[in-house]
Amino acid sequence: MKLTTAKSRGMALISQGYYILAEYHMVQEQLKNIYAIPSFTSGLRWFGVVFVHSGIYAGSVFRFSILLPENFPDDTALPTVVFTMPVLHPHICPQTKVLDLTPGFKKWLKDQHHIWHLLRYIQAIFADPEDILIEGPHLDGVLNMEALNMLTDNRIEYLRLAQEQAISSRRHMYDRPETDDPHYIVMEPYREDRHRKFMDELKSASWWEATCMGGSMPAEYLGQIDSPRQLDDEEVSQRVKHINE
Numbered sequence: 001m002k003l004t005t006a007k008s009r010g011m012a013l014i015s016q017g018y019y020i021l022a023e024y025h026m027v028q029e030q031l032k033n034i035y036a037i038p039s040f041t042s043g044l045r046w047f048g049v050v051f052v053h054s055g056i057y058a059g060s061v062f063r064f065s066i067l068l069p070e071n072f073p074d075d076t077a078l079p080t081v082v083f084t085m086p087v088l089h090p091h092i093c094p095q096t097k098v099l100d101l102t103p104g105f106k107k108w109l110k111d112q113h114h115i116w117h118l119l120r121y122i123q124a125i126f127a128d129p130e131d132i133l134i135e136g137p138h139l140d141g142v143l144n145m146e147a148l149n150m151l152t153d154n155r156i157e158y159l160r161l162a163q164e165q166a167i168s169s170r171r172h173m174y175d176r177p178e179t180d181d182p183h184y185i186v187m188e189p190y191r192e193d194r195h196r197k198f199m200d201e202l203k204s205a206s207w208w209e210a211t212c213m214g215g216s217m218p219a220e221y222l223g224q225i226d227s228p229r230q231l232d233d234e235e236v237s238q239r240v241k242h243i244n245e
Contacts, residue, residue: 017043019073023115030116034123036066040183044068046115047184050122052166056159057126060166061173062087063185064099066118069108076107079118084178085169088161090148091125099125100143 020043027036036048046066052058063084069075081099083092091100104121105113124131129151142148150158177184 016072020044020068026114027116027119031119031123034119035185036115036119037183037185040181044070044072047181048119048122049185049187050119050126052126055127056129056162057166059163059170060126061169062126063173064122066115073108073110076109078102078105078108081118081122085172088144088147088158088165089125089129090142090144090151091129092147093143094146098143102141 020038024036024038033053034048034050036046039045039047044067046068048064048066050060050062050064052060052062065082065084067080067082069077069079072079078101081101083097083099086094086097088094091103092098093100099122101118101121104124105118147158150161173187174189177186
């Protein structure tokens with residue numbers, strides 16, 4: 001019986017691993033200006049960063065983590081999104097830095113929801129925070145009531161603080177990683193002597209052919225993402241431009 005239980009658990013973990021790799025592949029295909037990757041040590045923890053280019057939060061670079069339930073994707077419990085720095089927003093708790101997902105998701109449905117939906121929701125709250133509030137059915141349940149009141153009653157002050165926050169976020173975008181996980185998204189200031197060769201490789205069709213998932217087994221594909229991502233905003237823009245050409 002113990003052997004059967006252990007084998008079943010092992011098969012479940014393998015199945016979960018395949019599912020998470022598929023989720024990561026969809027994230028790469030569906031979105032731009034927001035990036036997320038599973039941790040090397042656990043597929044249930046993801047590292048992410050979002051670049052905001054327009055609206056109230058224009059110029060902001062926010063890091064965040066996604067924590068998936070242990071039985072993902074079968075668990076209907078919502079993932080947890082935690083930002084690295086405090087973020088002024090009605091749907092982000094100023095103490096815990098946790099994002100409220102309930103305006104976009106009531107519960108997690110395996111057949112309907114994917115990680116890229118979660119990332120698109122993160123983009124939406126920064127693109128138009130007021131629209132998210134209008135769609136939310138329970139305004140009295142927002143996580144940061146002070147931010148809500150400021151947004152509705154003193155928009156000029158809200159804009160000022162949001163831009164101060166954007167400047168602060170850019171100052172910290174090159175901070176040393178808080179973890180030694182090799183999948184943590186690392187950004188470096190662009191340096192011609194270090195990054196020109198890398199930029200040229202990104203423009204090469206052979207580089208994309210060599211690094212695409214194709215028919216690789218999960219273990220082989222994990223090897224392809226087993227290194228830090230050293231991308232700053234300019235490099236990310238170049239990569240996105242190349243993908244869209």
